[in-house]
Amino acid sequence: MTPSERIDELIVGITDWRGEVFGRIRKIILEADREIIEDWKWMGSPVWYRDGIIGVAGAFKGKVKLTFAYGAFFPDPDKLFNAGFEGNARRAIDFFEGDKIDERALRSLVRAAIDYNQSRLKQKKPAGSATRSVKRNRA
Numbered sequence: 810m811t812p813s814e815r816i817d818e819l820i821v822g823i824t825d826w827r828g829e830v831f832g833r834i835r836k837i838i839l840e841a842d843r844e845i846i847e848d849w850k851w852m853g854s855p856v857w858y859r860d861g862i863i864g865v866a867g868a869f870k871g872k873v874k875l876t877f878a879y880g881a882f883f884p885d886p887d888k889l890f891n892a893g894f895e896g897n898a899r900r901a902i903d904f905f906e907g908d909k910i911d912e913r914a915l916r917s918l919v920r921a922a923i924d925y926n927q928s929r930l931k932q933k934k935p936a937g938s939a940t941r942s943v944k945r946n947r948a
Contacts, residue, residue, distance in 0.1 A: 812849035819855065819868075826906050827868045834866060834875055834904070837912050841919035861926035863919060876901040879929075883921040887914035
């Protein structure tokens with residue numbers, strides 16, 4: 810079973826309001842960038858990647874939590890983060906029954922996570938590493 814199929818199965822298995830919210834969150838994340846990859850990790854958690862981890866989601870008693878791995882390092886102009894402030898890197902959004910999901914703001918936050926991941930990749934890459942070539946003389 811693929812990670813996407815497992816996530817489908819997870820969402821269908823959540824028969825209250827959390828299943829619908831989880832499904833909507835997933836759809837918004839995947840619409841934010843067509844190169845986002847879904848995975849299934851950490852004992853049954855959906856995880857999304859694009860040039861690094863974007864975030865992980867879970868359904869808990871009374872809420873659906875979407876945690877951004879590096880949320881502390883990129884802007885949240887619409888102030889969606891409402892949990893996880895005690896950590897150094899992670900930030901989360903707790904969705905409760907009846908909450909309205911601001912789709913535009915959530916897509917924007919996902920794109921900010923991708924931008925952050927891509928900036929980290931650029932920092933790790935040594936300058937000129939892709940263009941430098943070395944000629945060697947054979948004796």
